[in-house]
Amino acid sequence: MSGRPRILAVANRKGGTAKTTTAVNVAAEWAAAGRRVLLVDLDPQGHATLGAGAHPAPDHPGLRALLGAQPPALDPLLVPAAEPGVWVLPPGDPLAGPPAGTDPGAAASWLRREAARLGFERVVIDTPPDAGAALKLGLLAADHVVVPFVPHPLAAEGVRQMARLFYRIATRANAGLRLAGLVPVMLDRRLREHRRVVAELAGRFGAARLLRGVRASIRVAESLGRGLAVRRHAPRSGGALDYALLAGEIELAMG
Numbered sequence: 535m536s537g538r539p540r541i542l543a544v545a546n547r548k549g550g551t552a553k554t555t556t557a558v559n560v561a562a563e564w565a566a567a568g569r570r571v572l573l574v575d576l577d578p579q580g581h582a583t584l585g586a587g588a589h590p591a592p593d594h595p596g597l598r599a600l601l602g603a604q605p606p607a608l609d610p611l612l613v614p615a616a617e618p619g620v621w622v623l624p625p626g627d628p629l630a631g632p633p634a635g636t637d638p639g640a641a642a643s644w645l646r647r648e649a650a651r652l653g654f655e656r657v658v659i660d661t662p663p664d665a666g667a668a669l670k671l672g673l674l675a676a677d678h679v680v681v682p683f684v685p686h687p688l689a690a691e692g693v694r695q696m697a698r699l700f701y702r703i704a705t706r707a708n709a710g711l712r713l714a715g716l717v718p719v720m721l722d723r724r725l726r727e728h729r730r731v732v733a734e735l736a737g738r739f740g741a742a743r744l745l746r747g748v749r750a751s752i753r754v755a756e757s758l759g760r761g762l763a764v765r766r767h768a769p770r771s772g773g774a775l776d777y778a779l780l781a782g783e784i785e786l787a788m789g
């Protein structure tokens with residue numbers, strides 16, 4: 535229980551690449567394996583919060599609490615997810631302002647400190663697709679990043695852009711940051727194009743960096759809208775199996 539939590543950011547500057555779905559499901563898998571997990575929702579849209587089945591009060595400050603003069607305590611800001619063992623830090627009301635007014639470096643230090651103080655063993659951070667302060671906060675707080683991508687011909691460019699941003703942060707502001715892997719999502723191995731894009735990225739980043747894929751699955755898509763991890767919504771589905779295996783693989787990659 536003691537010690538520093540391992541912190542994973544899920545990031546890709548391209549939209550709609552299952553970042554939120556991956557964050558919610560990996561958090562649920564780790565909790566089911568007995569870990570105490572904090573899910574941080576850095577996207578002002580709050581989809582990870584909803585997708586995890588957490589219901590913050592309408593006036594919940596979320597990350598906006600960081601805009602105050604004193605760094606707040608994390609515990610009063612946490613909301614339980616549907617999956618036992620997962621606690622969610624919601625983004626707060628987007629109309630009242632995203633955490634852009636905060637200093638990402640200071641906010642990242644606060645998050646690491648508070649997650650350790652509260653005994654979290656794993657932190658999963660869902661990041662928005664734009665390269666703003668929230669993504670920076672996530673990459674400064676994390677020690678590992680995974681990049682989910684849809685294996686579409688244009689995906690390779692998105693992954694390359696994300697990799698450039700990752701290396702910039704990892705060589706300057708957060709030297710401890712590691713790339714845990716690239717995750718093909720909504721994958722259909724029958725499609726030659728999907729196999730080609732996965733092979734191209736494996737060639738560029740190394741086969742070991744290409745993590746297991748998550749197949750295209752209606753059950754996975756449904757589960758997010760219902761506020762449940764796919765392991766609860768459809769435990770026997772292929773999507774649930776994929777996320778269980780992926781969570782184990784990411785855990786191994788994080789050392």
Ligand SMILES: Nc1ncnc2c1ncn2[C@@H]1O[C@H](COP(=O)(O)OP(=O)(O)OP(=O)(O)O)[C@@H](O)[C@H]1O
Binds near residue numbers: 554662750751752
């Ligand atoms: N394995 C899957 N099979 C089918 N649909 C999926 C799968 N994973 C995610 N989806 C669907 O794809 C859409 C995008 O997923 P999600 O919201 O997780 O992406 P995102 O990268 O977080 O998007 P954004 O960039 O807008 O934050 C959602 O409708 C989701 O239900």
Ligand SMILES: [Mg+2]
Binds near residue numbers: 553554577660661662
């Ligand atoms: Mg998202």
